Amino acid sequence: MANRIPDEVIDRIRRSVDIVDVISDYVQLTKQGRNYFGLCPFHGENTPSFSVSPDKQIYHCFGCGAGGNAFSFVMDLEGLSFTEAAQHLADKGNIPFEYEVQQPSSEGSKSENALVDAHELLKKFYHHLLVNTKEGQEAYDYLINRGFTREIIDEFEIGYALDSWDFVTKFLTKRGFKPDEMEAAGLIIKRNQEESYFDRFRDRVMFPIADLQGRTIAFSGRLLKEIKGQPKYLNSPETSIFNKSRTLYNFHRAKKHIRKNQQVILFEGFADVISSVTAECQQSIATMGTALTEEQAKIIRRNVESVIVCYDADSAGIEAAYKAVNILTDAGCSVKVATMPDGYDPDDYIKEFGAAKFRNEVIENSLTLMAFKMRYLRRGKNLQIEADRMKYIDEVLKAVSQLTKAVEKDYYLRQLSQEFSISLDALKEQQQQVRHEVKKKKDNDSWNRNTISRHPVTKKNLLPAHENAERHLIAYMLKDRDIAFRIQDLLQAQFNIEEHRALVTYLYGYYEEGYSPNPSNFIERIPDSNLTGLASELAMMSINEELSEQALHDYIQQVLNYEKKSIIKEKEQQRQEAERQKDYVKAATIAMEILELKKALK
Numbered sequence: 001m002a003n004r005i006p007d008e009v010i011d012r013i014r015r016s017v018d019i020v021d022v023i024s025d026y027v028q029l030t031k032q033g034r035n036y037f038g039l040c041p042f043h044g045e046n047t048p049s050f051s052v053s054p055d056k057q058i059y060h061c062f063g064c065g066a067g068g069n070a071f072s073f074v075m076d077l078e079g080l081s082f083t084e085a086a087q088h089l090a091d092k093g094n095i096p097f098e099y100e101v102q103q104p105s106s107e108g109s110k111s112e113n114a115l116v117d118a119h120e121l122l123k124k125f126y127h128h129l130l131v132n133t134k135e136g137q138e139a140y141d142y143l144i145n146r147g148f149t150r151e152i153i154d155e156f157e158i159g160y161a162l163d164s165w166d167f168v169t170k171f172l173t174k175r176g177f178k179p180d181e182m183e184a185a186g187l188i189i190k191r192n193q194e195e196s197y198f199d200r201f202r203d204r205v206m207f208p209i210a211d212l213q214g215r216t217i218a219f220s221g222r223l224l225k226e227i228k229g230q231p232k233y234l235n236s237p238e239t240s241i242f243n244k245s246r247t248l249y250n251f252h253r254a255k256k257h258i259r260k261n262q263q264v265i266l267f268e269g270f271a272d273v274i275s276s277v278t279a280e281c282q283q284s285i286a287t288m289g290t291a292l293t294e295e296q297a298k299i300i301r302r303n304v305e306s307v308i309v310c311y312d313a314d315s316a317g318i319e320a321a322y323k324a325v326n327i328l329t330d331a332g333c334s335v336k337v338a339t340m341p342d343g344y345d346p347d348d349y350i351k352e353f354g355a356a357k358f359r360n361e362v363i364e365n366s367l368t369l370m371a372f373k374m375r376y377l378r379r380g381k382n383l384q385i386e387a388d389r390m391k392y393i394d395e396v397l398k399a400v401s402q403l404t405k406a407v408e409k410d411y412y413l414r415q416l417s418q419e420f421s422i423s424l425d426a427l428k429e430q431q432q433q434v435r436h437e438v439k440k441k442k443d444n445d446s447w448n449r450n451t452i453s454r455h456p457v458t459k460k461n462l463l464p465a466h467e468n469a470e471r472h473l474i475a476y477m478l479k480d481r482d483i484a485f486r487i488q489d490l491l492q493a494q495f496n497i498e499e500h501r502a503l504v505t506y507l508y509g510y511y512e513e514g515y516s517p518n519p520s521n522f523i524e525r526i527p528d529s530n531l532t533g534l535a536s537e538l539a540m541m542s543i544n545e546e547l548s549e550q551a552l553h554d555y556i557q558q559v560l561n562y563e564k565k566s567i568i569k570e571k572e573q574q575r576q577e578a579e580r581q582k583d584y585v586k587a588a589t590i591a592m593e594i595l596e597l598k599k600a601l602k
Contacts, residue, residue, distance in 0.1 A: 005086055009097075013086055014520065016093030019057045019070045026077060026212075028259065028303045035540075039302045039332075041077055042066040046301075046332035053540055057520035060536040067536025069520035072529075078213070115185040115241050118177050119208070119216040122168065122187065126159025126206040126219075136160040139205050142224050147351050149278070155253075156207065156274055161221055163203035186218070186236040201234065207270055209236070209288070212299065214252035218242040220270065235289065245293040248300070249273055249286040255303065257282035263306040265338070265363065266292070266328075268320065272310070272346040279355035281363060292324040297331035308366050310338040312345040322376050325369055336366035339375075370412055373399045393420065394434075397427070401435035469558035470500045472551075475541040477504065478519055481511045483547060487556075496562050503531050503538075568594055 020029060020036055029036035029052060040050035040061040049063035060067035066076070074085040090097035130136040130143075131153065139160040143153060152158075161168070169188050173179060179197050182188045188197040204221030211217050218236035226232070236242055249270045258264045260283075267273050267286040276284040287296060300307060309324050311317040325335045340349050340362055350358045367375065377395045381388040396416060403409050413431065417424040463471070473491075477484035488508055495501045503526075510522050519539035523532050544551075571594045578587035 005083065010086065013090050013093060013095050016095050017070055017089050018054060019059065020052055020054050022070045022089065022092065023052055023059060023073060024259065025255065026302065040064060040066065041302055044298060051540060056539055058523060058536045058539055060540050065533040065537065067533040069523050071524055072532055111181055112241050114177060114181050115239065116215050116217065118172055118182055118185055118187060121175065123157055123159065123208040123216045126161060127157050129162065130158060130160035135162055139224055143205065152274060152278055159206040161201040161204045161206050165198045165202065168199040169197045184239060186239050204234065209247065209249060210252050211247060212251050244288040244290050246295050247288050248296055249288060251285050254283050254285050258304050262304060263308065264300060264304050265308045265310055267346060268311050268317065275347040275350040279350050279358045281359065291320060292327050294327060297327045297333065301331045301333050305334050307333045308336050308338050308363060310346055313340045313342050318376065325372065329369065335369045337372040338362045338366040370399065370403065370408065389420065397431045397434045401431055466496055466558050466562035469555040470495050470497055471538055471541065472543060473555050474500060474504060475538045475543050476547045477507055478539045479517055481517055484511055490556050491559060495559065499531060499534055502528065503534060568598065
């Protein structure tokens with residue numbers, strides 16, 4: 001924990017970074033009033049309930065209850081220890097960090113660190129071979145002839161793997177990496193029935209693949225010339241650090257451009273991304289040569305709402321684009337589709353027609369989602385044939401029924417009406433029937449009747465008076481130390497809710513150590529991680545600037561009266577039982593006790 005690093009170092013790190021900047025590296029935040037809001041990275045949601053307070057330097061999700069400060073955010077999201085989170089934030093704030101503390105870690109985490117270290121080392125070595133050695137000259141010339149510039153080669157850290165069976169194996173072994181770990185990383189391959197290994201990548205242009213934070217976790221190698229039996233592109237296998245379904249190529253570089261443009265362009269492959277960046281579309285990312293996954297869509301939505309899908313113009317590319325737009329729409333994205341002439345992929349188009357034409361005629365002329373769907377639904381149909389025409393109209397009406405804006409629905413229904421000379425009223429009537437049928441089917445689907453939450457989500461009900469009073473008291477205590485000590489004199493730790501009792505005990509201790517009110521600093525010192533979400537939630541409660549004497553008195557009375565009310569309730573049950581037993585003397589005695597307790601409430 002923090003006591004292993006001097007407090008002054010932690011304080012300096014805390015002052016050097018703004019929690020809004022830290023969280024903005026992972027979540028698209030929008031300012032509303034004094035706070036910022038976005039989609040929670042800790043549970044799936046389409047409506048922002050994740051709030052960040054720049055004044056208090058804390059965050060809280062009102063959906064799942066997650067909360068804390070910059071340190072806890074990085075720790076929870078990245079799975080880091082406190083020391084590792086401090087190192088991460090110190091680097092972000094350009095603060096010298098000379099207090100490396102070896103945190104105990106599992107064998108698994110040590111192994112994963114070794115895998116990342118090996119990839120980082122090889123990335124630098126491959127790049128050096130490409131740009132600085134005669135062995136890499138042919139590969140370098142190949143890239144230049146393909147339209148790559150030295151600037152792009154450096155920016156994307158492209159490299160070259162030697163035409164050797166065991167150079168990388170020896171290279172990594174000499175630097176202390178274990179062969180079995182490097183095999184697990186997909187960098188080398190074990191020979192059958194032997195204790196020897198050979199390099200996976202040989203005589204290929206190497207494209208490093210990074211995770212969302214920019215750590216190198218895999219490679220894709222391209223042959224310089226076709227070799228029978230060899231794939232043109234050879235990718236790293238999935239490993240403990242490389243999962244294709246959670247990886248988006250170039251995301252770590254594109255992130256700042258995505259936020260600046262409030263838009264992302266999604267491609268199928270990294271060659272398209274690199275060409276797009278040369279065309280001044282730096283907000284470009286790609287899936288890893290596979291179909292877009294729900295996980296990738298959620299990552300995109302956390303960072304931006306507007307997405308342009310730009311896939312190949314062939315049949316497979318159009319099918320992949322159709323699937324991708326539906327996944328992105330379900331994730332809450334606003335989607336458009338950039339289309340190109342048949343036979344072109346984005347990389348080829350840019351190389352043949354140039355950057356300006358790509359930007360102006362492809363990206364800027366992107367189709368709306370509905371326009372793309374209508375074009376997609378026409379494929380394979382002869383609209384001169386009645387059956388195909390009716391099927392097309394029915395499919396378009398289903399798509400229109402999913403639109404949320406009345407103007408959009410009217411616009412596309414009028415298009416159908418004019419194209420096929422059908423009454424607009426008839427189309428609207430059928431569209432309503434389709435909408436009801438789709439809704440009925442959705443309501444009856446087993447997956448919809450038995451919805452399983454992906455993450456515990458806090459359901460807020462109307463709170464009892466005593467609990468609401470305790471929450472308000474703690475909110476004022478977090479804000480003002482004098483109020484906290486005054487409430488301590490009046491209540492001590494006699495809060496009725498167990499979590500509240502624990503939290504105020506830690507708060508009293510925090511103030512007694514001489515600390516000033518600072519929610520971020522206090523949260524960092526709570527030893528029970530289960531209480532950090534509660535602390536952040538109460539610190540972000542909307543309360544009056546000043547706590548009046550009357551309000552303080554009322555809150556205290558609600559807290560103290562709860563125990564008395566509980567006793568009264570218990571006495572009432574005892575009285576009723578005595579009456580059932582026909583012990584009227586006992587019942588009268590209990591009734592007098594209840595009367596006295598009720599007087600004490602007033």
